[in-house]
Amino acid sequence: MAEDIYAHITPVIIVKNGAAHVRRTIGALKPFRQVVVYDNGSTDDTLSLLSEYPNVKVVQGSFMGFGPTKNAAASHAETDWILSLDIDEQVNQKLLDALADWPLEEESKVGEVLRNNYFCGKHIRTNGWGKDWLCRLYNRRQHRFTDSQVHEKVKLDGRSQVVRLKGGLEHEAVTDVGQLLVKTQYYSELYANSERARLYAFPVVVFKAAFRFFRSYFLQLGILSGSRGMMIAVGEATGVFFRYSKVYQRKKFTQKSDKNT
Template identity: 55%
Template sequence: MKISHVTPVLIVKNGEATIGDTLDALSSFKKVIVYDNGSEDRTLLIVNEYANVQLVQGAFFGFGITKNVAASHAETAWIFSLDCDETPDQALINNIADWHPKDDNCVVEIHRENFFCGKPIKTNGWGNDILIRIYNKEKHSFTKSQVHEKVALHSDSCKIKLSGKLQHTAITDLKQILDKAQLYSEIYANSNKAKLYSFPIIILKTCFAFLRSYLLKLGFLSGWRGFVISVGDTIGVFFKYAKVYQKNKSGYIQ
């Protein structure tokens, strides 16, 4: 019996490395929505191999808005939001199948386990990752944030947690760290949340980003992986503020 009261929804661009594993894990669901925003690799060929997947192609409007657009294509009110590099384990799938919501204002928190080059990471802020991933789209939606989007709550919202995990293949190749730093810094620099700082302050923020990730968030306990994650955090912080500075340097502190 297929799970029909909840629809998994994911957005993707060039996700050929992981989307097959994600869709394999979602085979128990009657319908899965995949919203593709311009893949140029084998993603579309892979997606079309799955009979329970509805492929939607459209533009990218920033992560929050795009996830809301993708969810609008689901026939059910209840949405299970995933990324194309996340796979629910069997315990989580079983609990979703047995869960029958009585309050449309409830949202469901899920524990996400983050993997870096084949190993789960509990340092660098990657360990205690509890995220709202199941919600009723008639009562909740994602914020309109370009990056770091989340399900917006209101006064009637209530939280529950389902056992099981989302296994997140965050990094399989170090190139992805640079790709993500480029993507997120570019989105931030062009968003209405971009903040302009003097260059000395940018340098201080960059240095603190490394110290926070490697020392305060115990990245050193994860060996070379923890060090690389800390460097990636540092690069991301530097470029998101440096790009804003570049765009606004005329007439500003030089």
């Protein structure tokens, strides 16, 4: 039964420069007949490493925002059942075992998976990183990701039945503190260019950033995770600050500059 399941579910991953995670993530997907990896411009060893896995189908294309790109990647799968993963997420054995009982004939069902988040090698349950349940298993005949540039999710409707799966994903969220700065730049830029971008008065931007730190470090008990909890809280506050500051700059400074020319 399990072998049949692995032939009818396709893990789909979008990636750019994910060489550091390929062996760990793809290696855990050996039971599946096909794994689709949608590469959007890797310049590291990602592609050469992927070539070592016979069940991996590499598709190369442009990045159109997370939601649209994940939908484009899923269109290349040979099955309708999609297990959506990030390159830094590894399925654990309990999740693989749980998939063996998945009802393939019930297309309205959606599998919700627990993501265990790690910061520099330590599993973090504070800062809002615990109980991170995400809908990742779905049938593309019934469901798809939203078209959001960031914070995409599987779009549910009145027919959807969400089922929590045993096991989960081991997520190497941050392996180096410098990644916090890279992610701040990357995600704030995506947000500022997205349809969700919202302009706030600058004092509100400062307040939102300060509150994000307070919520992460104190309300969500980041203080219990020591230096890691502090780094996460500062990183989240910085992300909020630059996300809305970029919108403010483009709406206020750029418009004023245009009027003066």
